[in-house]
Amino acid sequence: MFRSRHFVIALLLCALGVLPARAADPVRGQELFLQHCMSCHAPGRPMPGAPDFTRGQTLFQPDGVLLEKIRDGAEAMPGYRGVLDNTMILDLIAYLRTLQ
Ligand code: HEC
Known part of the structure; x- marks a missing residue:
């Protein structure tokens, strides 16, 4: 009972945009990097x-x-507006930061 109440609260905070729905994903970023960069x-x-x-x-x-x-x-650097959305670009940046 206690746990499920916390779950409902977390769900509400996500819905309100208080908690980020998703963190940048460097694994997805690597796939995009291989494909585009x-x-x-x-x-x-x-x-x-x-x-x-x-x-x-x-x-x-x-x-x-x-x-x-x-x-x-x-x-000489092409722009990716309309090709990659902001979420995809943030995944890419998370991957670039693993290369340093
Ligand atoms: C056709 C070749 C080419 C491709 C494909 C390309 N880039 Fe670049 N990129 C360049 C060049 C050349 C520069 C240096 C541009 C300049 O002189 O300002 C650059 C610069 C950059 C910079 C540095 C910007 C700055 O000035 O601080 C970043 C970040 C970057 N690219 C990321 C990416 C990512 C992410 C991708 C794939 C989505 C990508 N690039 C695809 C050629 C490319």
Whole structure:
């Protein structure tokens, strides 16, 4: 009885958006990376001009800033607006942070 009451409260908080429904998933992010990003950002040997996520300062930026850059693109970096939604991009960023 005690447990189920807690469950109902947690469910209500989720419904109200107080608790996040889901944390970023780096495993899903890796799948997306292999599909969309690997060709230019191969860890340890990226194409010339593209950042290598295993080193350097590219990831010394908040998730929100990286999200905008991935969504909008820059120079030779294609934008992924309409291809990847914000949840997918946050999964990707969670994966990039495992490479560092
Ligand atoms: C066609 C090659 C290409 C693909 C595909 C690509 N990128 Fe890039 N990316 C680049 C290049 C080149 C840059 C450097 C752009 C610049 O000069 O500002 C870059 C920059 C970045 C940056 C750094 C932005 C900054 O300035 O801080 C991030 C983060 C990034 N890419 C993430 C991704 C992710 C995630 C994907 C897959 C969804 C992806 N890229 C796919 C070429 C690519």
